[in-house]
Amino acid sequence: MTEYWRRSGLLGSIVTSLSLWAYADEVIAEIKHQPLDLGPRPSFALMDQAQVELGQLLFYDPILSGNRNISCASCHHPRFGTGDGVSLSLGEGASRLGPKRQADPENLPEQRIPRNAPALWNLGARGMDVMFHDGRLEADPAYGSGIRTPLEGDMVAGFDSALSAQAMFPVLSADEMAGHYGENEVSRAVRLGQLSHPGGAWDLIAGRVADIPEYRQRFDRVLGQGASIQFTDIGNMLAAFIRFEWRADDSPFDRAQMQGEPLLPAAARGQEAFYGAAGCSQCHSGWLQTDNGFHAIAMPQLGPGKAARFEAHARDEGRLRVTGNADDAYRFRTPSLRNVALTAPYGHSGAYATLEAVVRHHLNPLDALMSYDRSQAVLPALQGAIDWAAMDDPAEVQRIASANDLVPVTLSDDEVADLIAFLEALTDSTAAAGRFGVPDAVPSGLPVER
Template sequence: MLTGRLLTISSLLLISACSDNDDNSTPAPAEPTQAEIEAQITSVLRQQIASLGLTGDPSTDRNIPSIDAPLAQLGMQLFYSKALSGEMDTACVSCHHPLLGGGDNLSLSIGVEAVDPDLLGLGRAHSSSGTHNDGGPTVPRNAPTTFNMALWDRSIFHDGRLESLEATPTMNGAGDTIISPDSADGTTADPHATSLTATQARFPVTSAEEMKGHNLGNLDNAAIRQHLVARLKGETNELDNNQWLAAFQTGYQQPDADAASLITEANLFNAIAEFELSQTFVDTPWKAFVEGNDNALDLTEKRGAQLFFTAVEDGGANCVQCHSGDFFSDELFHNIAMPQIGRGKGDGVNGSHDFGRFRITQNVIDRFAFRTPSLINVEFTGPYGHSGAFVSLTEVVKHHLDVQTSVANYAVGGHVYQANVQHNDTQTNTQAALDKLLADRNIEDQLGLQDVSLSVEQITQLVAFLHTLSDRCVAQDNDPQCLSQWVPDETLLDPDGLRLEAKFQ
């Protein structure tokens, strides 16, 4: 453990001896230069990095496909096609666009029945003639980024309803025991699960609000997937233009295979997963610093890193307690009393609440707990929280530091840019989560957010450090065209003419 308080480090560097103006007194030592202060902070950071065993690269020893690989290209064709939605008005990319940080830039997503299916991000709205229309977003949770899907080993989704019980490091959940909503009793392995990413790809198409729509009757998960496979094969005659066989032959490099053997449920979702796995973006200034480049971070960013990694009792913010490792997530579930906005998941008296992990485990300790997100590329993956309650990264940091004040002062209009987000029960629902958090602080071994007093300058430093976790491609600093590799152009076959051509306001 590092000795001394964080603030003491800076104080010792700046202290100077008093002089009584006696000719024989010892001259006051010169104040340390900026370079000397930075060198000391860099040294302390390097000690912290070593003690935590950080390498800077969470993708080490993982199977990361190239976006140029044929299977990833097929996955991109599928990811952008509205043919995978029940009513052919929505694509995977509707809520997970690379140019929107792998999300949709909305607090809460609008999947099916959008006024303009090709308009993404702010301005996307649910049609007034749509099912259960109330003017607000129809999906009750924020769309997690698809960036760095390859780096999760334990669970997917905010509540972890897709979970690898083995959670073998670097394996993306691959193994014999992945629990999913398709598991027979909630504890039995999903027989179709191969990895977390490939299994996750199977579920958005089954959600009525996300992609399934409301006009296919009561098809269960298996039936809707079978229907989509039949559609791509041409068996339902729903596609006026159908070149999916050629696309699958190219993607799987089997030019002579027929539709029956190639266009299968497993092949469809494995291809989508390959595209998602290729979206691995970890080339950050922080990685460069950890790997030895002292100049990869400036002094403000280094001070922010110290705050991040230092315990509260030593003058830091202790963010590392949950945002641990090179991936900056412990992959566990915590209640941080994130404001509850939107329709909710049907929990609580009015059904407008979301009990989070409790919905899966039915363990009271898990009520209001949600999975710790990774902080890689966090600058570009907002809005933040399971409900997208904060647009500003600075404000969500302040919420972590002083939850009670944040909840007391929370107003949707001040923190959410999206129009018409439902919030009638926000204060009551959020207070329930806060009460649970405060009670949990008194339970031994139960992790709860600590109050941390930081100055405005220190919060600025902490946010500056978080910005150093942005991949250069995602930030588009040096190559504005870098992310275009994950957006299909006219040279890539559009197999059904239903490719979503995104528009942004």
């Protein structure tokens, strides 16, 4: 049979055709592996090792909390992708980590933390100057401190970045770290509005740290012998650690873009959809997959909402509460997608427990909002908690829906799977494993959550 094809001259034609097809496949593959136009690579300041080591100890030390029982790591732990693995955290009045966190029946939390604990990946990159889901803290040279915050007149200079300044918020929150009124000197100062004042909450916390010999010695090395330790210094050390520990810029995606190392086929197809038909890159742009802007995507609302104590509603109107601009209602900051496969649950309210679920929400936000499966929420038990007031209010659901910015996108199940494969290719395994990790002990001698 082969001789027949050879004599007829068709064998050579077939071989030539196959060669041309193979060449065409190579050309197509080369085109697909061309680097994307993502703009400048993110850059990170070089960190002084003594500052990083000091920041690591402070990050895991409960000494910064009013009752000395909660650390930064309680809600931002590497075991849970620098989050805490639940939709809405339990802060003061609870113990244990992640989904196993339990409320203390003798000292119940007043409410859940209103928003999902945001991940810390790449917050130390230059240009990442907007913090929190609503952007209520951001670098702004128009302010004397260089940072705009809700504290306004209580804000002080000395924080070296928006990242270091964000450390001041959890320690001032009764629900997060300060404690209930009357429980300790820090919570009392907060309730009396004594924040950055002499002898106020920040001074009390800084004084605790300064009284511990090892911290005193370590601050001497970075500030100078006997220099006064201010809360701003504590924030700066925490930021140094976060910049170093959770820098995530060596994923398969990075290696594909920088070195031409091809992604796995499913991830490559997912990347094509991400930057093409799915439209994800319209908001999740640049190297870190965020425009640092604010968008309304009809995310289901869980929990007590973002409200003052005197307000009775359970709404979270997002950016509106910062700007006062009605057009900002229900808008939230675009999160970076680096290591996103590790950071469930997703959304400002932690409404979705899986990456697939939140991807499908983005494809058709209005349908997803109206058909939301409440079993997706990961909510540790809390007696008397307000969990579903917003979703039980048809008028509020309609307000969330009316603000939606996204248009529906149709993808097949296979295309969704490819998109998820691409998102998983944004994982930097070195950063995920941690560079310093969790310390064995901290200078205060208090327990370290592992």
